Each structure stands twice: as structure tokens, then as C-alpha cells.
Amino acid sequence: MTEQVAAPISLGRLASSAALIGWVPVAMFLALGVGRWLDPALALLGAGVTVLGAWLVAWIWLSNLARLATVLRRASEGHGEALASPGPPMLPAMRDVAEATARLARSLDERSALVGRLRRADAAILENLPDPLFVLAEDRTPLRANRAARLLFGVPVADMRPLAGDTGALLRHPALAGAVDRALLEGSVQAVDIVLPVPVSRELAAQVIPLDPPLLDGGRLVVQLIDRTRERAVERMRADFVANASHELRTPLASLIGFIETLRGPAEDDADARRRFLGIMAEQSERMRRLIDDLLGLSRIELTEHQAPTGQVLLAELARSEAEAMVPILARRSVHLDLALDDAALATPADGEQLAQVLRNLLENAIRHGREGGTVRLVVRQMKGDRPGAVMEITDDGPGIAREHIPRLTERFYRVDKGRSRGAGGTGLGLAIVKHIINRHRGQLVIESEEGHGATFRVWLPSAVGAG
Ligand SMILES: Nc1ncnc2c1ncn2[C@@H]1O[C@H](COP(=O)(O)OP(=O)(O)OP(=O)(O)O)[C@@H](O)[C@H]1O
Numbered sequence: 001m002t003e004q005v006a007a008p009i010s011l012g013r014l015a016s017s018a019a020l021i022g023w024v025p026v027a028m029f030l031a032l033g034v035g036r037w038l039d040p041a042l043a044l045l046g047a048g049v050t051v052l053g054a055w056l057v058a059w060i061w062l063s064n065l066a067r068l069a070t071v072l073r074r075a076s077e078g079h080g081e082a083l084a085s086p087g088p089p090m091l092p093a094m095r096d097v098a099e100a101t102a103r104l105a106r107s108l109d110e111r112s113a114l115v116g117r118l119r120r121a122d123a124a125i126l127e128n129l130p131d132p133l134f135v136l137a138e139d140r141t142p143l144r145a146n147r148a149a150r151l152l153f154g155v156p157v158a159d160m161r162p163l164a165g166d167t168g169a170l171l172r173h174p175a176l177a178g179a180v181d182r183a184l185l186e187g188s189v190q191a192v193d194i195v196l197p198v199p200v201s202r203e204l205a206a207q208v209i210p211l212d213p214p215l216l217d218g219g220r221l222v223v224q225l226i227d228r229t230r231e232r233a234v235e236r237m238r239a240d241f242v243a244n245a246s247h248e249l250r251t252p253l254a255s256l257i258g259f260i261e262t263l264r265g266p267a268e269d270d271a272d273a274r275r276r277f278l279g280i281m282a283e284q285s286e287r288m289r290r291l292i293d294d295l296l297g298l299s300r301i302e303l304t305e306h307q308a309p310t311g312q313v314l315l316a317e318l319a320r321s322e323a324e325a326m327v328p329i330l331a332r333r334s335v336h337l338d339l340a341l342d343d344a345a346l347a348t349p350a351d352g353e354q355l356a357q358v359l360r361n362l363l364e365n366a367i368r369h370g371r372e373g374g375t376v377r378l379v380v381r382q383m384k385g386d387r388p389g390a391v392m393e394i395t396d397d398g399p400g401i402a403r404e405h406i407p408r409l410t411e412r413f414y415r416v417d418k419g420r421s422r423g424a425g426g427t428g429l430g431l432a433i434v435k436h437i438i439n440r441h442r443g444q445l446v447i448e449s450e451e452g453h454g455a456t457f458r459v460w461l462p463s464a465v466g467a468g
């Protein structure tokens with residue numbers, strides 16, 4: 001507790017106060033002495049005692065008032081201490097006033113501490129809400145941005161100033177500016193969807209909430225943003241996927257319908273045409289079957305993608321049996337398959353059936369999209385060191401893939417050369433399936449290629465336990 005120091009009482013003030021209190025009796029004593037109504041010595045004594053008494057009363061009053069003034073001053077500064085300082089005894093009435101003042105100051109103090117705590121709690125809630133939030137003043141200047149907003153606009157999280165980064169572009173956005181105007185005019189919440197093109201395209205849903213009365217810092221509007229970029233991309237992907245899948249199915253279906261009509265009509269009695277058309281129809285139906293199988297496979301893999309596999313797979317064994325199964329396709333394209341298999345290579349945890357599909361899809365691609373009469377090399381090896389795991393690598397010496405296509409190869413239905421791939425019987429789902437299987441295994445797919453110099457597809461799979 002702070003010591004309450006009363007201002008020293010000046011001698012002049014003490015003298016004038018004492019004079020004010022004692023001049024009437026002193027004058028009376030002196031008059032009585034001069035008029036001989038009282039013994040002059042007695043009159044002088046009476047006047048002297050009166051002066052002393054007046055001096056004492058003045059001193060007690062003045063020091064009491066000085067202490068009261070100190071208590072009031074401290075209370076006005078927000079301190080509610082009780083009277084603690086040494087000094088002359090306080091008159092009971094004075095003491096009551098001083099204590100009541102101190103109590104009042106203490107309760108005001110507690111209340112302002114409570115308000116402070118509530119404000120800090122409000123600020124903490126705003127700061128930690130998961131959605132980006134801005135607080136704007138009446139004149140639209142941003143006053144505050146929470147952590148999510150600073151993250152969204154690349155402002156350093158520790159930097160509380162909201163104007164850095166791209167917030168300027170956001171606040172100048174005509175749709176948002178319009179919503180802010182309407183919110184202020186109508187006093188109601190306004191919702192608006194905006195697209196910010198820079199630095200990366202973002203789709204945001206904004207809610208503008210007017211505040212009445214305004215916040216203590218002058219905040220008049222809260223702008224809440226919800227980043228819908230990912231959601232919209234997923235929606236678009238889903239729509240694209242359905243469109244692509246139906247398109248891929250429609251083409252062979254249209255050709256089947258066409259041939260059926262021809263066989264029923266003009267080519268009804270043409271045995272030669274019938275044989276030819278039935279061959280094409282079988283091919284188209286096979287294509288549709290493969291597409292449906294791939295789609296079903298893909299959705300099955302997606303469903304289990306978050307569950308880690310449980311088995312162990314010796315990759316050399318798996319590679320040998322898949323290589324054998326490729327013999328007919330290899331022969332058709334006169335491709336030579338070169339194997340370099342390390343028997344120790346072990347993938348764990350792993351799903352043998354799914355890894356076989358990865359090998360199948362990658363080998364088929366190398367053979368079908370590689371060079372006719374070329375060589376495909378399949379390497380399986382164990383990796384030690386800081387990234388222990390097993391690697392499967394498939395390299396061909398075909399035309400390769402241009403750099404701009406590489407990041408998109410694992411998208412569904414993405415084909416570098418649609419016509420050629422479709423001609424080769426491809427649906428464009430093979431690498432999408434590979435990617436999902438590798439994701440489920442928490443592995444990695446690296447594609448390296450240079451146009452005209454073949455392509456390498458490298459799959460890294462973690463081994464939880466050392467090589468067996
Ligand atoms: N080894 C490769 N060399 C050159 N291009 C390749 C190679 N592997 C894949 N590609 C290109 O990547 C595209 C996508 O491959 P993906 O396996 O996903 O589909 P696909 O082979 O066309 O059809 P699917 O495998 O579903 O039958 C192919 O269409 C092809 O253009």
C-alpha cells in the first residue's frame with residue numbers, strides 16, 4: 001500500500017486559521033483587561049490560552065482536511081487504500097467521509113479490473129477464432145485483424161497491424177465495400193462471396209456484421225471471412241469427374257449403339273461386316289468394363305486411404321510375378337523387360353494386392369506409352385540411412401513426358417495425348433490409382449522425364465522395420 005503523504009501545512013495558513021477561530025475571544029479578553037473589568041494579568045492569560053487553543057483546533061482541522069484531500073486525490077487516481085498514515089487523530093465525521101471515499105474508490109477499482117478482464121477475454125476469443133476476422137472503424141479503416149486473418153493474408157502472426165499484406169485489396173474489393181456500406185446503412189448483417197485473384201486465387205465468403213453500439217476502440221463493423229477455396233475446388237473436381245466419367249463411358253456406348261443399329265439394318269446379312277463389327281464391339285465393351293473397374297477400384301482405394309495397411313510385402317517376389325503377367329503385352333509391343341531385384345526389399349506396413357496394382361499400372365504405362373521395341377527396366381531395392389524404405393523404379397526409353405504435364409499426370413482422366421492414349425486403350429485413371437495407393441502407404445511417387453529421353457517413375461515406400 002502506498003504511504004499517503006499529506007501536504008505539509010504552511011505556517012501562514014495555520015496562523016490565519018487560528019486567527020479566524022480565536023480573534024473574538026482574544027479581543028474580548030483584551031477589552032475586559034483594558035477596561036479593568038478583569039485583572040489585566042488574568043485577561044492576558046485568558047487571551048494567551050485562547051490563542052493556543054485556536055492554534056491547536058486550527059492545526060487539527062487543517063491536518064484532517066489535508067488527509068481527506070489526500071484520500072480523495074488517491075481515489076480519483078483509482079486507488080482505494082484505507083487511511084494508514086500516521087498523523088493527528090482524525091475527527092470521527094472526517095474519518096467516516098474518508099473511509100466511505102476509500103470504499104467507493106475500491107469498488108470502482110474492482111469494477112474497472114473486471115471490465116479489463118472482460119475486454120481481454122473478448123480480445124482473446126476474437127484472436128483465436130478459427131475464421132479470419134477484421135474489425136473496421138466507421139470510416140472503414142481496419143483496426144484489428146485476428147490471427148487467422150493475419151495467416152490468410154501472409155502478415156506475420158506477431159504483427160498486430162492489420163493493414164499489411166493484401167488486406168488492402170480485400171477491403172477495396174467492390175463487392176465487400178458494397179456490403180460494408182449496406183451493413184452500415186441498414187444496420188443488418190450482410191453476406192457476400194468474393195474472389196481475390198492475387199497472389200493466389202482465393203474464394204471467400206464474407207459476413208459483414210455492424211456493431212451498435214461500437215466497440216471501445218471505435219470498432220463499428222466485424223468482417224468475418226470463410227475461405228471456401230478448397231471446398232469450391234473439391235466441388236469443381238467432383239463435377240469435372242462426373243462429366244469426365246460420363247464422357248468416357250458415352251463414347252464407347254455410342255459406338256456400340258451405332259454398330260448394333262448397323263447390324264440390325266444395312267449389314268444384317270453381311271457376315272464379313274458382322275464379324276468385323278462384333279470385334280470392335282467386344283473391344284468397346286471391354287473398354288467400358290475396364291473403365292468401370294478402374295472407377296470402382298479408385299473409389300474403394302479412396303475409402304480406405306486413411307487406414308494404414310497392415311501386411312508385409314517382399315517386393316522382389318511381387319515384381320517377378322507381375323513381370324511374368326506382362327509377357328503378352330511385352331510381346332505385342334516387342335518390348336524387352338530388364339529386371340534388377342533386391343530380394344531383401346521389404347515394404348511394411350503394406351498391402352500386397354495394392355502394390356501389385358501399382359506395379360501393373362506403371363509397367364503397363366512404360367510398355368504402352370514407351371517405345372515400341374524398346375527396353376523397360378524394373379528396379380526394386382532397399383534403402384537404408386535416414387530414409388529407410390523400399391524403392392520400386394520403372395524406367396522406359398520412350399518419348400518421355402513434357403515438363404508441364406508431369407505435375408498433372410496423377411489427376412483422374414489426365415492424358416498427355418488423349419487420342420493416342422485412348423487408342424492404346426487408356427482411361428487416364430492408372431496413375432490416379434497409383435497415387436492413392438502410395439498415399440495410403442504414406443509413400444512417395446517421383447516422376448522424372450525429359451522429352452525424347454524416356455521416363456522414370458520411382459515409388460518410395462516406408463519400412464517400419466528393417467530389411468528382412
Ligand atoms: N511411361 C510413360 N511415358 C510417357 N507418357 C506416359 C508414361 N506413363 C504415363 N504417361 C502419360 O500419362 C498419362 C496418364 O497415365 P495413366 O496411367 O493415368 O493413364 P492411361 O495410361 O492413359 O490410362 P490407364 O492407365 O487408365 O489405362 C498417359 O495417358 C500418358 O500420356
Ligand SMILES: [Mg+2]
Pocket residue numbers: 361364365426428429430431
Ligand atoms: Mg496407365
